[in-house]
Amino acid sequence: MSAQPQIVMQAKGLIKRYGQVTALDGADFELRAGEILAVIGDNGAGKSSLIKCLSGATIPDEGEIQLDGKVIHFKSPLDARHAGIETVYQDLAVAPAMTIAENLFLGRELRRSGLLGLLGFIDKKKMLEESISRMNDLKVGIRSMTQAVETLSGGQRQCVAVGRAAAFAQHVVIMDEPTAALGVKEGNMVLELIRRVRDKGLPVVLISHNMPHVFEVADRIHIARLGKRAAVVDPKKISMSDTVAVMTGAKSVSDLPEEALAH
Amino acid sequence: MSAQPQIVMQAKGLIKRYGQVTALDGADFELRAGEILAVIGDNGAGKSSLIKCLSGATIPDEGEIQLDGKVIHFKSPLDARHAGIETVYQDLAVAPAMTIAENLFLGRELRRSGLLGLLGFIDKKKMLEESISRMNDLKVGIRSMTQAVETLSGGQRQCVAVGRAAAFAQHVVIMDEPTAALGVKEGNMVLELIRRVRDKGLPVVLISHNMPHVFEVADRIHIARLGKRAAVVDPKKISMSDTVAVMTGAKSVSDLPEEALAH
Amino acid sequence: AETVIGLITKTESNPFFVKMKEGAEAAAKKGGAKLLSAAGKQDGDTAGQISAMENMVAAGAKTILITSSGDAIIPTIKKIQAQGVQVIALDSPVEGADALFATNNYKAGELIGAYAKAALKGKAPVIATMDLFPGHPVGAQRHNGFLAGYGLKTLDAKSNELAQPAEVVCMADSFGDAAKGQTGMENCLQKNDKINVVYAINEPAAAGAYKALKAAGKEKDVVILGVDGMCSNGVGNVEKGVIAATSMQYPLKMAAMGVAAGLQYAKDGKRQSGYTDTGVDLVASKPMAGVKSIDTKTARGQCWGD
Amino acid sequence: MNTLKAKLPPMGTLGPAIALVLACAFFSFQHENFLTLKNFSLILQQVMVVGTIAIGQTLIILTAGIDLSCGMVMALGSIVMTKFAADYGLSAPVAILCGIAATTLFGLLNGLLVTRVKLPPFIVTLGTLNIAFACTQLYSKAQTVTNIPDGMSLLGDTFDFGGARVAYGVVLMLALYVAMWVWLRDTAQGRHVYAVGNSPEATRLAGISTDKVLLGVYVLAGVFYGIASMLTVARTGAGDPNGGQTENLDAITAVVLGGTSLFGGRGIILGTLVGALIVGVFRNGLTLMGVSSVYQILVTGILVILAVATDQMSRKGGR
């Protein structure tokens, strides 16, 4: 437990109930500086609920969240954004009738220079250019940036959400299944992007069901199970099948060799 | 070209334009009796547009569709349903405020027996029971079937859509990325389900970006590229990397060995 | 060119104005003039009336007959008069109009008020009023006139507010509509079942009040009064004893006089002026001493509507 | 976030019901005649017409539509049925059926314009509102029709029920509410009404003809407006061409007060009944209190907001 990198974000005993359904049942969480932390788990294990608590999209019923060692109480996603946390939500959270460029820059539109900028005028040309370069980064062939997002294919839409988060994060990036709808090529581009973000020094939380992707990029793997954190494992020291076994409950954590656990 | 199984569904030269964007640019399609046909392609290649034409959800601008050798003109998804075609759409197409059971049976509610049934009364209890057994088939742990779909996790929602299509198909099942949001276990259950449907004798069209899944279940692979069909290959005779190369345009079809193509 | 006369009523749905329009149409046809008609969307729609005046002037009208929905139309009247248009107010007075052909609504109220007092024969009045709706001058004039006729504390004819002396135990808005008159009366009876006089803004509201009283078995003990002079709802209901008395007004006369003025103006450019009272008569089947009234037979000859 | 509402049907009406109870409690302290059987039977009679119109309005709002024409169509129906009886000497039942046929035709017209020409319901019914109004005025010459057969006012008559006088029309209205509640909750067609309002696209893709559902709803609403015509004729004993003018907004208000979402797909029809009662109780209670009419309007404005705020609170508490 010594000489580990600093802990950027931490949560203890998060509980979130929806009516009779308990989505989070005392979940813990720990994200370290400069790492890619994968979060995996069965459907309904509470992964999305967990990261929604971390990003201010929902408020946990109980439990504590710390950012850089300080206890925080996000009341809305705005608070999280101000703290430099960017999130790609599983249901994408885009405004369907607005264009790709507008969605990319929603909430932090580029202003024109000079007086017009002070008056709140946006620089559409610059936003368009930036959008094109961001989407080119992801190698996704979108034909027109002034298309409304509702006209995009499923994968193209996902690229918009991912591109947005990667571009604006200052502190932490959270991605809920960013590659689910993506093709082979586009998926690899997103993994590449995630690595680039990490190399900039920002920690990334990656939720994914795609085990090859997870094992390719993750530094540590957080296994969620039944609203709790079952284990944190080290992908370099554990096999994919063991990981899946823990995730689905076929194997218990105590059956794992000690070195497979990440510290 | 001889002694092949019968062609169930066929499309020739489909064209679909949205404003300046051409989603389908003369696409062909062929589905044979009792096969699992995978459709793969980059994001925006026109896969969803293709199957929407086949399922009556959109009407192609040009081109011809045949079912069992007869030219058909679906005007709405209702026509396709009447012809026994069931579809899982990529954006899932569920009614968020309604319960799981109601969504599963939407449009073909189970009636009560006797007079009440004739009056259109639905058998809620039976629908609930059937829903539970269907969802158990997919091994997805949904806690309450009277939950509104909008309260489900992404993967759980997908299971609802998949379960519905598999249960009611009479003729053809089309699934647009049914495993995208699913965990390892749930994803495997869906593959299993697809095989079971095929074994019942129904042909299945499976759109997926998950190459291991595709190679695991597909009998033939239709590669879509830039709104056209680039090739149809035989997964038993071609490598995954060659397939991806054709799909992304890194390799042209003429570079493939003749036996890799499916006939 | 053909003489064009415009008629602008408050609304389209009040039989009083419909009758007025029919009268004007007939008179215009006889005089060889073209009649344009328009109405506000609802009572008080002065904006609609202003636009209608402007549009009619654009269509070549030289005389405009208008039943004012409110004083906000005055400046426009002045504006179009300056363009050589004669403006005649019908039914409701409005400042600035060249002439006014109207019944005095305050007086209409006074007549039935006086009748009610006589009919009660010295009994202490317990009054319910089924009024129009808040802020309407005609509603206020009839209501306050009624109280004046009864000799109760009231407001003058210029006020747009409703007076409520102690004798008035319940006031409800009827919107001049039978169903709401009925609802209002039902609620008033719940409040005070000693009510013995009901004033209603018009005859449909009176009929509604009667229905409520009858359901409560009190129709015999209460004097119901209305204003208008329609044939079935008014005179007919006086005959049937549904209402004790009503003040009859003469929309057809107003319309005919208005159109005549328009024809005159087209011919020799002479504008009408001043106030012509088109009269109001109290209709009652049981005349009361000291209150002048006409009987229902006479009234039948002058009533309007079916 | 309105998830509980959808999950627990009875909850949906609880909020409005609490507001109704609070309003009743308040008025009981203000006037001793308020909390009497007789008064309540009166209030029920007073809301029976708007309440019936609001059934049709609820159906349409559940499909994410809106019907601005409801009151005027109701007025047209009442004129048609009374004039048919008075002018052509038709018997009460036949004349009533003719009136209902007229309102149903208007429902059909609305439905066809919404489904075939794909026009927004707001515009369609704004148009038919004007058309129905003009037809009513032209056909009736703006005259009240009073000489109607006795049979037409039967439903306005009352019978004794445990000391209270209950109108037959009220019983009819309550029966319609229960029937539509069960229909919406327990039949396939009823569920499709919710589905169309909740997600037209998903409903269409599920192979349901959304146009058929919508057309059916508009026609059915027309039938309810016709029944409301019959009730208003029975209640007032006349066909009134000026009727229906305030009923448009009153009916929509009842629906929204009752917790149905204007965006469609969420709501319970019994809530509408509660909403209509809230409006009726306010009007009755304020008159009993002797609040003068301008102040009544002021107080109504405040109370409407308070009623829904109560609903909102109670729902939060329930979470």
Place this chain on the structure above:
Amino acid sequence: MNTLKAKLPPMGTLGPAIALVLACAFFSFQHENFLTLKNFSLILQQVMVVGTIAIGQTLIILTAGIDLSCGMVMALGSIVMTKFAADYGLSAPVAILCGIAATTLFGLLNGLLVTRVKLPPFIVTLGTLNIAFACTQLYSKAQTVTNIPDGMSLLGDTFDFGGARVAYGVVLMLALYVAMWVWLRDTAQGRHVYAVGNSPEATRLAGISTDKVLLGVYVLAGVFYGIASMLTVARTGAGDPNGGQTENLDAITAVVLGGTSLFGGRGIILGTLVGALIVGVFRNGLTLMGVSSVYQILVTGILVILAVATDQMSRKGGR
């Protein structure tokens, strides 16, 4: 499926504009005075009040809300400004500012109830509609205020522009439309208005305070109602306590005719101007034709439906 509409901003107003042109062409054949500069300047003056109210209404509808109180708040504003001038001898500009302050306060009240108490805009504004009406009646004692300073009717005066007499108020209205069009299209705040209406959840998750946007929109709408008060006072030269009653529906009609979706997030404010003009042209043209007033209502009903149907067709053709 309304995708093109969102993609091609100018298209959105094209449909209503076609309907407007068709209507104008029709009336030109009916009466020689229709197609004159003078007549058009008249129509513009007639729509200037509703047109200005409709700017505020468009903003609110773009956020998926609705404002039923707009006309009544406008009437209150006109009473406040005229009475302040008449009773307290305030100068015209000061009195006008007081009136605008009153309408802005109502906008703030609406906005607070929508954002803080989370009530549906329909109910909130139904409540404030009644409250504003009662305040107007009580404060004015139901009397029209006529003795106003000359400065208050300045905006109703006209100047010569290429042979047509144009009212200053019309110029103000047109300038406001252009300004709001640019604001909505080219500023961050303007885009946020669309975003809130299109997907409140996505907007919230994007870190925008949807409450702030909504509150801003309601307050801004209040300011526009105040400007409309000023224009109606200038036009009529009086403060009318019965004003604003028909403006509610007229303003919403203009917005919807102009192609803005009642579900929020889609629409162009210039369409609203076209919508308001369509209403004005109908009224003017039908009167010129000498269509009698009941038939005017009938024809208006039919034309409203036809206008939107034209829009619909033109949009299909554009696909």
